[in-house]
Amino acid sequence: MELSTIVDLLWVIIAGILVFFMQAGFTLLEAGYTRAKNTANIAMKNIVDLFVGAIAFWAVGYSLMYGNTISGFIGSVTLFYIEPGDMHNLFYQTVFCATAVTIISGSIAERAKFGTYVIFAVTFTTFIYPIAGHWIWQSDGWLAQKGFIDFAGSTAVHVMGGFSGLIYAWLLGPRIGKYNADKSVNTIPGHSKLFAVLGVFILWMGWFGFNAGSTLAITGESAIQVPLIILNTNLAAAAGGILALAIAWIKYKKADIAMTLNGTLAGLVGITAGCSVVEPAGAIAIGAICGVLTSLGSEFVDKKLRIDDAVSSFAVHGIAGLFGTILVGFFATKSGVLYGGGFEQLTIQVIGAVSVAIWAIVVSALIITLLKYTVGIRVPKNHEIEGLDNTEHNIDFDNTILDEKAQSVKENVEN
Numbered sequence: 001m002e003l004s005t006i007v008d009l010l011w012v013i014i015a016g017i018l019v020f021f022m023q024a025g026f027t028l029l030e031a032g033y034t035r036a037k038n039t040a041n042i043a044m045k046n047i048v049d050l051f052v053g054a055i056a057f058w059a060v061g062y063s064l065m066y067g068n069t070i071s072g073f074i075g076s077v078t079l080f081y082i083e084p085g086d087m088h089n090l091f092y093q094t095v096f097c098a099t100a101v102t103i104i105s106g107s108i109a110e111r112a113k114f115g116t117y118v119i120f121a122v123t124f125t126t127f128i129y130p131i132a133g134h135w136i137w138q139s140d141g142w143l144a145q146k147g148f149i150d151f152a153g154s155t156a157v158h159v160m161g162g163f164s165g166l167i168y169a170w171l172l173g174p175r176i177g178k179y180n181a182d183k184s185v186n187t188i189p190g191h192s193k194l195f196a197v198l199g200v201f202i203l204w205m206g207w208f209g210f211n212a213g214s215t216l217a218i219t220g221e222s223a224i225q226v227p228l229i230i231l232n233t234n235l236a237a238a239a240g241g242i243l244a245l246a247i248a249w250i251k252y253k254k255a256d257i258a259m260t261l262n263g264t265l266a267g268l269v270g271i272t273a274g275c276s277v278v279e280p281a282g283a284i285a286i287g288a289i290c291g292v293l294t295s296l297g298s299e300f301v302d303k304k305l306r307i308d309d310a311v312s313s314f315a316v317h318g319i320a321g322l323f324g325t326i327l328v329g330f331f332a333t334k335s336g337v338l339y340g341g342g343f344e345q346l347t348i349q350v351i352g353a354v355s356v357a358i359w360a361i362v363v364s365a366l367i368i369t370l371l372k373y374t375v376g377i378r379v380p381k382n383h384e385i386e387g388l389d390n391t392e393h394n395i396d397f398d399n400t401i402l403d404e405k406a407q408s409v410k411e412n413v414e415n
Contacts (some may be wrong), residue, residue: 001363003067003414004219005221005371007218007219008082008216008217008218008219008222009088011213011215011217011218012088012089012092012216013091013092014209014213015092015208015209015210015212015213015214016091016092016095016207016209016213017089017209017343018205018206018209018210018213019040019092019095019096019203019206019210019213020095020098021049021202021206021207022047022203022206022207022210023046023047023050023095023098023102024183024199024202025071025098025200025201025203025205025206026046026074026099026102026103026106026199026203027042027043027046027047027199028193028195028196028198028199028202028392029044029106029196029200029203029261029311030042030049030106030109030199030310030311031043031190031191031192031195031199031260031337032063032190032191032192032194032196032197032198032199033109033190033193033196033258033310033311033389034107034109034110034188034190034191034311035110035142035188035190036038036192036312037386037387037388037389038110038387038388038389039389039391040110040388040389040390040393041109041110041114041388041389041392041393042105042109044114044392044393045102045105045114045117045254046102047102049098049105050095050098050133051099051213052118052121052122052125053094053095053097053098053101053121053125053279054094054098055163056122056125056126056185056275057093057094057097057098057125057126058080058081058090058122058128059080059081059126059413060077060079060126060127060130061097061125061126061127061129061130061251062081062090062093062094062130063075063076063077063078063079063081064077064092064126064127064130064131064134064301065093065130065133065134065137065138066134066137066138067130067138067340068140069126069133069134069138071290072135072140072142072145073131073134073135073141073142075130075132075374077133077140077216077328080104080283082208083154085406087100087112089178089216090146092213092216093133094322096138096153096156096157097125097130098125098209099131099157099161099210100124100125100129100153100157100161100208100214101121101125101129101155101161101380102161103157103158103161103162103164103165103313103317104120104121104124104161104164104165104168104313105117105165105241106165106167106309106310106311106312107166107309107310107311108168108169109272109308109310109311109316110233110384110388111173111175111176111190111378111379111384111388111391112168112378112379113128113375113377113378113379114234114388114392114393115375116371116375116376116377119255119371119375120168120311120367120368120371122363123367124164125200126342128160128164128211128336128359128360128363128364128367129156129160129306130357131161131221131225132155132356132359132360133156134319134384135155135352135355135356136148136150136155136280136352136356137150137156137185139291141374142350143348143352143355145356146348146351146352147335147345147348148327148348148349148352149271149273149274149277149332149345149348149349150210150244150273150325150352150353151212151214151272151274151275151277152214152272152273152274152276153210153214153272153273153274154269154270154271154272154273154274154320154321154322154325154353155157155273155321155322155325155352155353155356157179157321158269158272158317158318158321159274159317159318159321159322159353159357159360160356160360161313161317161318161323162217162312162313162314162317162318162319162321162322162360163314163318163357163361164299164360164361164364165309165310165313165314165317165318166309166313166314166361167360167361167365167368167377168368168377169307169308169309169310170307170363170370171316171365171368171372172310172377172378173375173378174306174307175188175308175310175384176323176384176385177380178308178343179306179308185303185306188310190258191258191405192280193258196257196258196261197257197261198266199262200261200364203265203268204237204264205381206232207237207268207272208233208234208395209228210272210365211229211230211232211233211271211272211275211276212226212229212230212233212275214229214276215229215276218334222323225276228276228280228286229275229276231280231283232262232280232282232283233257233271233272233275233283235268235271235280235283235284236268236270236271236275236283236284236286236287236290237264237268237271237287238264238267238269238284238287239264239267239284239285239287239288239291240264240265240268240270240287240288240290240291240294240320241261241269241290242264242288242289242290243263243268243285243290244259244260244263244264244266244291244292244295245259245260245263247259247263247292248260248295248379249293251254253403253407256268258312259295259298262294262295262298262312262315262316263291263292263294263295265316265317265318266288266290266291266292266293266294266295266315266320267286267288267290267291268318268319269288269290269316269320269321269324270289270323270324270327271286271287271288271318271324272288272292272324273324273325273328273349274286274325274327274328275330276326276333276334277334277335278328278332278336278376279331282331282333282336282338285310285329285331286327286393287329289327290319290324290327291321293316293319293320293323294312294316294319294320294389295315297314297315297319298312301315305391307340311394318357321353322353322354322357325349325352325353326346326349326353327349328345328349329343329345329346329347329348329349329350330346332345379391379392384414392402
């Protein structure tokens with residue numbers, strides 16, 4: 001085996017490990033944005049995403065995504081995929097699949113049945129996500145044939161997860177106490193902004209593997225491409241965070257940390273489609289625009305649509321993923337509107353992003369509705385009030401006990 005081949009394999013594996021570690025970032029972010037009584041439930045959902053993502057995607061999903069195409073729509077199935085020369089890519093795509101389903105977890109936090117979520121996660125990783133991925137990333141997929149650009153998954157991963165999560169949250173209904181009869185909205189604060197910040201730092205770091213690793217090589221032309229992708233990714237995240245911070249500061253006269261973090265993630269999501277085909281200035285523009293759209297979109301979903309998306313997953317992933325993909329049609333240096341490429345690429349980007357969003361909405365709605373009227377998708381009211389850590393996982397969360405321990409420590413210190 002040539003040295004360049006070994007180096008390329010090692011690069012994909014290291015990048016995949018970075019993406020794998022993003023699961024820890026999502027766990028901290030979701031836990032920090034929600035109440036302490038549901039922390040273990042959130043952790044369980046995130047680790048189970050990896051369980052089902054690893055097995056279901058290997059058993060069926062990967063071949064549906066990358067198998068020989070059937071009319072550009074779906075890959076031919078090879079059960080329990082084993083191809084020694086392709087194991088590195090299988091691993092890399094598996095952690096992408098787990099990322100996509102984890103996005104959904106955030107939207108439905110604090111009131112979803114754990115068992116039903118697992119069923120949906122299996123369905124999502126087995127065929128919902130892989131079929132859309134086939135359209136985009138298999139060279140014979142119908143969107144790939146049109147020249148659709150989604151280098152690392154603004155649409156394939158984030159639009160899929162964001163729109164599926166929105167439908168799940170809508171069918172699930174809001175958390176108890178979220179909305180009032182007079183149409184006013186109550187904020188349900190998370191218990192740890194520190195968790196959320198640490199989660200974003202981990203995700204930001206992992207995103208370098210997410211985007212730059214999608215070159216699937218680091219030698220040859222990729223040796224030039226990878227540093228540009230890393231730079232674009234970093235700049236877009238910073239721009240998204242700055243614009244979201246500015247909006248919060250202007251609107252609320254405060255430097256709102258949640259909006260800033262969401263803007264940062266929106267910049268990362270938005271640049272993921274075009275990270276390899278835009279200049280740094282274009283990356284900043286895409287990140288900034290997605291940061292603004294996510295900040296506005298989060299309030300629209302919460303106050304106008306009245307859908308309780310617990311961690312603003314749809315605004316961060318669905319909206320930023322959709323518009324980040326479309327903005328490639330403006331900022332791609334070889335085919336974008338702003339670089340003299342006309343409107344052909346922009347048209348293709350709109351068709352691709354909207355098609356995947358529709359796929360996510362329709363299929364997710366059908367499956368979740370079926371689950372809702374069979375096994376049920378929501379925990380009982382008293383379970384939600386008590387907290388899912390106790391009712392779903394047998395972990396006692398008792399504020400009285402915590403208060404007694406705190407008082408005991410205080411008395412010992414005073415004595």
